[in-house]
Amino acid sequence: MPRLRDLIHDPHARRGARDLLEFAPGIAAWGVVTGVAMVKSGLSVPLAILMSLTVFAGSAQLASLPLLAAGAPMWVIWAAATCVNLRFVIFSAQWRPFLGHLPRGRRVALAYLLADLNLIVFQRAWPGGRREPGQLRYILGGALPLWAVWQGASIAGILLSGVIPTAWGLGFAGTLAMLGLTYGLLTDRSTWTAALVASAAAVAAYALPLKLNIVVAIAAAVAAGTLMDQAARAHRHLTGQS
Incomplete structure (x- = not known):
């Protein structure tokens, strides 16, 4: 694993930090909302x-907080958080071609640091779908600042929760922040298609327990994006032959 001092001066790491920090305001807003919600929940x-x-994991935290406040059994809280975070199983399969060669300890450390946004931005920056030099440094260069932004904002929300009234509607503000982050990632036909498919799947599966509709939506989005990318590659291949 590269040392922090080396990452600061590495061009790949600095590029990763620059790409991820574009989303820092939205991540910070979501972190503050989550921090306040934790204390307000008891x-x-x-x-x-x-x-x-x-x-x-902001979504898992917010899913488990009402259950904690209601005194739900621990297995119910664990089940809810696990179901919400099942999407990371899908994401880990996407990371495997790039990180599967690393020792287990490093993969475990990266698994803690890597969130939804890291994968999306990485795939946009390295569209080739294969392992290339500099990728690990790019990943760490983006993951570490993003972690710092989230933790700083979340802890600020925790410490300021006593002076931030619930009437401010921070939950709605957090939703708007996430919508802004999502819109910034919709850059081509594949991402727009994946977003629309995910939205439709989430609504169609809304009745599933433990927020499993989120997992269904992510699986549908990954499938749609993969099919779109395969169709685009096939089209380029045929065009090149003609």
């Missing part, structure tokens, strides 16, 4: 900070 400040540092 967690103490130390427990909320511990949850932010160890879970590092």
